[in-house]
Amino acid sequence: MRTNGPLALTFHTIFVVIMLAPILVVCLVAFTPEGYLSLPTHSFSLRWFRAIANYPEFVHAFWVSLGLGALSSLVAVLFAVPAALAIARYSFRGRDTLAALFLSPLMIPHVVLGIAFLRFFTAIGIGGSFAGLLVAHVVVVFPFALRLTLAAATGMDRSIEMAAVSLGAGDWTLFRRVTLPLILPGVISGWALAFIQSFDDLTMTVFLATPGTETLPVRMFLYIQDNIDPLVTSVSASVIAITMTALILLDRFYGLDRVLAGKNDPGR
């Protein structure tokens, strides 16, 4: 196979620099000793990282995001596993429609979802509550949990199940001891992707969050709307650092390509 020429490598270098530039500049500005936005030229300072502690809204929002992400992705997986098994195994009337419905949150713009949820929750009287936010996130991240579980359930070897049944395993034992372990890698990828989606969502959440239930992206967005100062860069830099650490850990123990493969969705 032919290798890349100098022209290709120059293009590649510029491309990578541009991809990284905005992220690097956020991290650099976070270390500024000045009171305004500037690149640190003489010395690095941690004052804006310390300043996060004096602004508890960010810390609180981080915990809301973490809890919301963990809970909504878990609930989504609990709903998605039986649904994926049914769609993968049985051909029944309405299966394609059902699958299309379950994947539809990928095609609906998040701004529309945010509006629909806001309208609905206000009408039934749970507007601004954490419960509403949770249900909304479950629906939005459900397709990610479903797709990866579906892929695992479709690709799995059913002869092992048949062997278990012929050896007298009951339905529940079959699921717990045979089926679930076999589809578990897909379920975990689905859960991880669902978590990431929930943790990063701004557009839908911004319609539903109230001061007590603001997630980190929402808090950051609202903060930027009022003023851009180094505090929001140090918060961003912290989030980037946490994300990177999580990514490296995920890559070490699980393989990042397996998780990211689910991000490519032609239907979206």
Add this chain to the structure above:
Amino acid sequence: MSAVVDAAPPSAKPATDGRDARTAWLLTAPALMLFVGVLVIPLAMTVMLSFHDWGQYKGIEPVFILKNWHEVATDPYFAEMFWRTFRIALLTTLITAVLGAPEAYILNRMSGRWKSFFLLVILGPLLISVVARTLGWALLFGGSNGLVNKLLMSLGLIGSPLPFMFTETGIVIALAHVMMPFMVLSVWAALQRVDPQIENAALSLGAGPFTIIRRIVLPQIMPGVLSGAIIVFSLSASAFATPAIIGGRRLKVAATLAYDEFLNTLNWPLGAAVAVLLLVALVLIVVGSNALIERRYAEVFR
């Protein structure tokens, strides 16, 4: 949606008896109830909402009128806003395709370790909050002495600083950066199905590098570029954070306008009309282009 049907099994039993169907419905029932209760009903209510009346003092009145739709259809402000939205989405799509496709091709030709390293570098931003990434561009653009302007001036490309903040140019650049991973990933996936030996065969038959790109590589990765383009276009047309931060309060796109109507002006019915129109337009565009692409490239997808 075809992805589902493809992923769905040839292994599923062709003939299904009543018991199997009952099991299937039982297994999907919880998710189905969730989706009907928390997705279908709210969306239907939003469509209804767009026909309601609203007044500064009377609030929302649950009547059936076409006032909002009439306003959206006739007021040139909305036409301009929707044109801006789709113009930004189209330009963003073009930029990601023109830059992302070659990058995916170059990545694919790298050797193992570099390949996975750079793939991680390019796809990694996908996992970093859009707010943080857009903030980075806001810092790079930052007024007349932003880094981008300094760089362009020192390279002699421009004589005086260009305005990036609060302009469509700025939104397109930042949005292209945010969407780029989707395009690279999509083309990358298409490249995995291409047999590199075909390129070598063309080479051995005397084809030059440009002929190979044009006649061999491009036709084979085109489905990947097009499906990437659909993803990027629909996400860009409904993007919120980037246009809101870079565009400011004045330069509105569909998503930021709907947000304003809902949370600032409180004219929910009008905001709902804008949102429903955006949804319908996007579904039509996405379904239409999907159908076109699938017909055009039927043999490649099979």
